[in-house]
Amino acid sequence: MNGFVELARAAAAARQSRPQVALALATLVQVDGSSYRQPGARLLVDAEGRVLAGAVSGGCLEGDVAARAAAVCATGRAARLTYDLRADLETIWGLGAACDGIAHLLLEPLPDWQWMAEAEAIRARRQGGTVVTILDAHGSGTTCLLLDGDSPSARWHPLTDDARLVSPTDVAPIAHTAIRTVMPVLHALSNDASVFVEPLVAPIALHCVGAGRGAAAFAHIAVTLGWHVTILDHRPAMLEALEVPEGVHRRQMRQLDAVQTALSELPHDARTAVALLSHMFDVDAAWLAATLPLPLGYVGVLGSRKRAAQLLASAEATLAASQVEITPRHRHKLHAPIGLDLGGESPASIALAAIAEIEAVMHARPAGFLRERQSPIHSRTPTPTLPEDGRAPTSPTQPLRCELPEPRVD
Known part of the structure; x- marks a missing residue:
């Protein structure tokens, strides 16, 4: 974030x-x-x-x-x-x-701090974007540019006069790499200047299906992480009675066949997680069938392994009737039972375990004990190489470094 x-x-x-x-x-x-x-x-x-x-x-x-x-x-x-x-x-x-x-x-x-509010608005639109900072050879620099969207159609928002020092030809492939890999890129433009290009990564969107006590616990924890939370249920009284933090959206679902409509109007990308918490088999099955084929980052189901297997079988039958096959990639995003094995049984403990699992999945981490991690705990994947000839960005086998230019001595 x-x-x-x-x-x-x-x-x-x-x-x-x-x-x-x-x-x-x-x-x-x-x-x-x-x-x-x-x-x-x-x-x-x-x-x-x-x-x-x-x-x-x-x-x-x-x-x-x-x-x-x-x-x-x-x-x-x-x-x-x-x-x-x-x-x-x-x-x-x-x-x-x-x-x-x-x-x-x-x-x-x-x-002028207003550009930070503009950057947050770009993040919330979930269409890609970057912050560009130029670093000169004199030991100075400035945050000079916002890109709204991905190249080549990104809109340029200059923040300072130094934005004229970077050209679309130079910055566009760097911005594209940062967005595709969800990692900042520090790239030398010349001997005199480098650019630091940071992706405006969309906040995690969490959709909780079912307005029980568990959903409230999910919402309270997720909001503290800056996630965008929506709670969906077909029972208006339960939605209205739910005590959730400010900013959490409540959405009433009147019938099961409205699932596809709701999903089309909500974020459904790789930064989206769906938690099925309704305890109603037909509801969870309908949502599972609708969400598994989508490019979501995470789908979790509350309940036992037996119930999860029954839900998956039902979802597979529904999708097969529409000639949609569940692939290993689809299955990989499914986490059932939901959550890490933390041992707690209260709604808050279950929510904590699930939110922690979603956080680990979104960061592609195994969620084990840090004391048992063999590599440095704060290290990350090396900065990827820039794409060439339209190919997708790739990660190097050895860590890359971009040395900042040494300040000139006049």
Whole structure:
């Protein structure tokens, strides 16, 4: 999650309460080795050294970054900061963090925060988009451009005059790679400049079928993660009585044959999860038959293995009558019984186990104990290579690095 909602709200609140205090935004643009946060993490600070929102580390860098904001705001010129987490913290705070990476950040003045609200709106439209930051050879840079949509039809929204320094020919394939792989890309345009292109990844859309206590627990946990939650049921009284956080959508389903209509009007992409919680066989079976063929990221069914097998058999029979075959890929997205094996039995515990499983699936992680993970816990797949001749992006066998240009000495 990009966190633009939190950042935009904090910036708006700061402008209202202290309009005379300038704001600055730090962006993590590159990590060498392991780091608590990954490229694209952001931190909002002000010229008086306050940390307002976001994070670029596990808590060890935020204070020092905030302390540097005054100089950046006074000059109106961004600065690039490099922290060797293996040693620098001993110098900064008098204690070492014993981390295993080097963090490269851009700290820039933020005279206008409205672009972050625009970036969040692009994310919510779920049609692709990117944030483009240019890094120059003088140790400066700026977030200069938003792309709304995927190339070549993406709409360009320049944020600063520096947007003229990047051309569609240069940026379009980089943006396409970032969107396809859901990973930021740091790419050298020349000896004098690099671009950091971050995909505006759509928030997870969670559709809970069934308005019981379990659905309320699902909604409360999912909303804290920034997910977009819809609860669907054919019983209006139960929907109205449900106590859910603000922003959760309730949708009444009047009959089973309206399932396809509802799905067509709701997100149904790879960032969508469906949780079948109705405890009604016909309802769950109808939704299972409708959702399995779709390109969803996750479908979970509450209940026992026996019930899940019966539901799957029913869904297969329904689809076979329409000459739709359930493939291994379709089966792979099905999680029945729903959730990780956490051991809890209350509605809240079951919701926690299911939400955790969805989070793991969306991040392509096995959801095991971190102490048993053999690779670094914060490492991610290496940045993919850019596509050539229209081919799909591919991941390299060895990690790639894009060295930031060294600042010029005039």
